[in-house]
Amino acid sequence: MAAAGDALARLAEERVDHRFKGLPPDAEGLTVGALAAERRSLFTDGFTTPVLALSAEALDHNLALMERWSAEHGLAFAPHGKTSLAPQLLERQLAHGAWGITAAVPTQVRVYRAFGVRRIFLANEVVDASALRWMAAELAADPDFRLVTYVDSVRGVELMDTALRAAGATRPLDVVVELGAEGGRTGIRTEADGTAVADAVAATDTLRLVGVAGYEAEIPGADGELVRAWLRRMTALAVEFDKAGRFAGVEEIVVSAGGSAWFDAVAEVFAELPPLSAPVLKLLRSGAYVTHDDGTYRQKTPFNRHPEEGALRPAFRLWAQVVSRPEPGRAYLNAGKRDAAYDLDLPEPQLVRSSRDGSVRPATGMRVVGLADQHAFVSLTEEAELEVGDWVGLGLSHPCTVFDKWQLIPLAEDSGTVTDYIRTFF
Secondary structure, three states, X not given: OOOHHHHHHHHOOOEOOOOOOOOOHHHOOOEHHHHXXXXXXXXXXXXXXXXXXXXXXXXXXXXXXXXXXXXXXXXXXXXXXXXXXXXXXXXXXXXOOOOOEEEOOHHHHXXXXXXXXXXXXXXXXXXXXXXXXHHHHHHHHOOOOEEEEEEOOHHHHHHHHHHHHHOOOOOOEEEEEEEOOOOOOOOEOOHHHHHHHHHHHHOOOOEEEEEEEEOHHHOOOOOHHHHHHHHHHHHXXXXXXXXXXXXXXXXXXXXXXXXXXXXXHHHHHHOOOOOOOOOEEEEEOOOHHHOOOOXXXXXXXXXXXXXXXXXXXXXXXXXXXXXXXXXOOEEEEOOOXXXXXXXXXXXXXXXXXXXXXXXXXXXXXEEEEEEOOOOEEEEEOOOOOOOOOOEEEEEOOOOHHHHOOOOEEEXXXXXXXXXXXXXXXX
C-alpha cells in the first residue's frame, strides 16, 4: 500500500485535460498542482460553465465544528467517506480528529487503503468472495490495519466464513451485528435474530464479534421518539451481548450509529450506556456534514434543534449560465442532471453574476422547476432580472449525489480565487 502522503502528492501531478469538466481549456496539459498555484479566478480566468465550486471557508468551518462537537459529546468519529470519495477531504477529516473513515462497499475500502487510511468501518455485510479474499490479504499484509464490518444474517456469516477460510485468512475479521427496523433497510429485525447471528459468528475462527451498529435514518417514519427508542434497543443489545460474554477478549466494544439527521439523539442515548467489560468505542458516522447543503440537510440537521451549539455552512455552489430566454417567465441554464443533484430537491437559484459588468445580485424571483440532462428550467417572476450570458449560482441538495458527478472540483475562496482542486474516485 502506498504511503498516504505520497499518494496524495501524486494527485497534484495529474495532468488537466478533457476528463475534467468546467476547467479552463487553456490549462490543458498543466498539472493540477501547477494550475492550483496560478490561483485563477473562477469567474474571469477561463473556467467554463457549468462549473461546481467548493467553498474553502465553509469547508474549514464544517470540519472544525464537527471535530469540536464530537469531542464535546464524547463520541469517536468515522465520517462516511462515500459522501465525497475524495482522498484530500478524507485526509482533512482524519487531521480533524476522525477515528477512521466509514465505507459502504469494498470498492470504497480499496480507495481508502490506496490513500493510507488505517481504520475503516464498512457499514454493510460483505458476502462477495472476491472482496473477502482481498480484505483477508490486506489484513494479513498490514498488522496496523483495522477493519470492522456488519453482519446481519446467519447465511451471511456462513458465506463470509467460507470465503475467508478459502482465502487462508490469518487474522479474524472484526464484525458488528447490525440492527435494522421493520420495513427499513438492512439489519436484524429482532433481538432473537441478533443472538442467532452472534452465535454463528462465535462458531467461526475467521470472524470476531466486537459490537453492534446500525443506521437510524432508515427507520420508517423516523422521528425523535422512534429514533431514541431504536437507539436504546441497540445499546441494550450491546449490554446483553456483553453480559453473555460475547465480547470476551475484545480490546474495545464498538457501538455505532449516526447519519447527518439524528446525531444529537445518538449522542444522548450513547451517553446512557453503562460501563461494559471493555472500553466502549462510541462511533458516529455522519458524512454529509463536510459540505452540508442548501436543501435536505439544511432542513434536517440537528443544529436546527440546538442552535446554541453552532451551525453548518453549505459549501457547494454550482455556477451555470443562461443560454436561452425564449419566452416570458422562463429561462434555461446550461446545467442539468449530469451536473446537479436532483434526487431529493431541485437546485436553488441564489446569486446572479452579470455578464455585462460582473456585478453580483440576489437571484430574486427565480425558481428551478425542472432539469433535463444538460439544462435547468427556471421559472421567473416579473421582478426577476436575467439575460442570456448571466451566470447563476445554484445551491444544491444532497452532497452525496453532487460529488459523484464531478471528478475534479475547484476549491474556491469567497473572493472566487481557486486555491486547489479536489479529486473524487467514483
